[in-house]
Amino acid sequence: MAADFYPIAVIGGGASGMAAAIEGAGILGPGRVLLLERGARAGRKLLATGNGRCNLSNRFAEPSRYHGADPQFVKPAFARFSVEENLRFFEKMGLMSVEEEAGKLYPMPLQAAAVLDVLRLELDRRGVTLLTGTEVTGIRTGKGGFVLSCRTEEGETFFRAGKVIVACGGEASAGLGGCDSGYQLLQSLGHTITRRLPAIVQLKADVKAVKGLSGSKFDSALTLLDRGKPVQTERGELLFTDYGVSGPPVMQLSGAAVRILEGKRTATLLVDFLPEMTEEQLSPLLFQRRKLLKSRRLEDFMTGFVPKRLGQAILKLAGAAPLSREAGSLSEEEIRGCAGLLKALPLLLTASNGMKNAQVTQGGAVTAEFDPRSMESKRVPGVYATGEVLDIDGDCGGFNLQWAWSSGRLAGESAAGGQRR
Ligand SMILES: Cc1cc2nc3c(=O)[nH]c(=O)nc-3n(C[C@H](O)[C@H](O)[C@H](O)COP(=O)(O)OP(=O)(O)OC[C@H]3O[C@@H](n4cnc5c(N)ncnc54)[C@H](O)[C@@H]3O)c2cc1C
Numbered sequence: 001m002a003a004d005f006y007p008i009a010v011i012g013g014g015a016s017g018m019a020a021a022i023e024g025a026g027i028l029g030p031g032r033v034l035l036l037e038r039g040a041r042a043g044r045k046l047l048a049t050g051n052g053r054c055n056l057s058n059r060f061a062e063p064s065r066y067h068g069a070d071p072q073f074v075k076p077a078f079a080r081f082s083v084e085e086n087l088r089f090f091e092k093m094g095l096m097s098v099e100e101e102a103g104k105l106y107p108m109p110l111q112a113a114a115v116l117d118v119l120r121l122e123l124d125r126r127g128v129t130l131l132t133g134t135e136v137t138g139i140r141t142g143k144g145g146f147v148l149s150c151r152t153e154e155g156e157t158f159f160r161a162g163k164v165i166v167a168c169g170g171e172a173s174a175g176l177g178g179c180d181s182g183y184q185l186l187q188s189l190g191h192t193i194t195r196r197l198p199a200i201v202q203l204k205a206d207v208k209a210v211k212g213l214s215g216s217k218f219d220s221a222l223t224l225l226d227r228g229k230p231v232q233t234e235r236g237e238l239l240f241t242d243y244g245v246s247g248p249p250v251m252q253l254s255g256a257a258v259r260i261l262e263g264k265r266t267a268t269l270l271v272d273f274l275p276e277m278t279e280e281q282l283s284p285l286l287f288q289r290r291k292l293l294k295s296r297r298l299e300d301f302m303t304g305f306v307p308k309r310l311g312q313a314i315l316k317l318a319g320a321a322p323l324s325r326e327a328g329s330l331s332e333e334e335i336r337g338c339a340g341l342l343k344a345l346p347l348l349l350t351a352s353n354g355m356k357n358a359q360v361t362q363g364g365a366v367t368a369e370f371d372p373r374s375m376e377s378k379r380v381p382g383v384y385a386t387g388e389v390l391d392i393d394g395d396c397g398g399f400n401l402q403w404a405w406s407s408g409r410l411a412g413e414s415a416a417g418g419q420r421r
Pocket of ligand 1: 011012013014015016017036037038039042043044045046048049050051054055056057134135136137167168169170172173176177178179181182358359360386387388389397398399400401402404
């Protein structure tokens with residue numbers, strides 16, 4: 001039996017694949033776009049984004065917030081489908097958005113499910129043929145386009161397509177559908193795939209000396225050092241864990257930390273627990289406390305100034321143990337040591353928490369082999385790639401979904417042969 005033909009087949013029913021299918025079907029009309037998803041449902045990862053609230057874009061999306069061999073690659077996609085244009089795209093589907101701090105954009109109901117719901121309704125309205133439980137295992141060039149081999153519960157099946165959009169995402173978070181399938185498909189077509197590393201991920205660190213802080217959160221400023229040189233500073237809520245550190249500022253600089261560790265260089269995190277204060281302001285304050293609270297035991301010397309557990313950990317690290325001593329006995333060196341540690345506690349980073357816990361993959365299909373104005377392959381005309389499968393990853397804060405929407409929509413539009421009427 002002859003395989004069904006579709007002018008466009010999109011592989012991967014995630015964020016960028018759904019956007020591509022909607023855009024393509026908007027131009028070609030119903031019944032002409034096929035969307036193939038290996039999971040039981042489309043958009044599973046989307047439901048987990050932004051802690052279930054889906055940080056769907058960021059007002060400040062621009063190349064400097066992206067990483068990969070050529071972050072400028074995002075430019076044409078953002079010029080064609082800007083943040084505002086993507087918000088309009090959702091608005092036309094009935095989804096309103098709200099802006100929170102640092103330009104982060106969320107759906108108005110603050111539920112990722114709302115984003116997925118409107119995308120599904122739109123796929124339906126546009127007459128996209130969505131097949132779930134269908135994993136594309138091979139792409140080969142055939143008469144008038146491509147033949148896709150697919151694995152389903154019922155066995156192997158085939159489709160023919162004029163154009164193919166590879167929107168398979170990256171390897172991060174295998175539990176939510178991350179896999180290396182997209183890389184394999186593109187590689188089989190002659191594309192080059194770089195080494196992949198986790199990004200937006202928790203970091204393992206030598207926290208033995210501060211193990212009492214496990215489970216505690218601190219609003220702090222973190223500076224990442226590459227062999228002692230500062231490379232990135234982030235501010236936000238740091239969480240100490242039994243394996244290392246987590247929390248938004250850690251996630252934000254994790255991509256750079258992973259790259260340093262991958263290069264077998266020393267990566268250190270300096271934690272500033274009192275970012276509003278300089279060390280010059282802090283030391284006199286501690287000297288004053290020594291005078292004021294001289295008969296207090298050291299275990300409570302910092303109580304009322306910084307969280308008690310933090311104060312105790314810092315005093316121990318500054319060599320002031322035993323904490324049964326009286327505060328008045330603190331030496332000048334011990335006080336200066338405490339001030340230094342409160343402003344710059346060094347933590348040696350050892351590894352990331354791995355690809356399975358990462359939100360994003362850094363690395364992927366080499367962007368130089370694709371045309372950024374269309375997302376079409378320069379190696380195999382008629383093949384397009386979108387989203388995370390490409391060597392582009394964004395900062396934490398809505399940048400990755402912004403890239404998924406814009407690159408997906410651009411590929412859908414280009415594959416359909418032009419702009420929607
Ligand atoms: C926990 C978590 C939270 C996140 N939060 C945010 C956030 O708040 N904001 C943000 O901007 N980004 C966030 N991200 C990142 C963002 O979700 C991804 O960057 C984005 O989904 C990538 O879109 P994509 O279309 O490239 O891939 P995906 O959305 O991963 O979609 C790829 C799809 O392709 C399917 N697939 C793969 N191979 C095949 C095949 N061979 N055949 C058929 N189907 C296949 C997969 O099952 C999957 O459904 C988060 C990620 C995680 C894991």
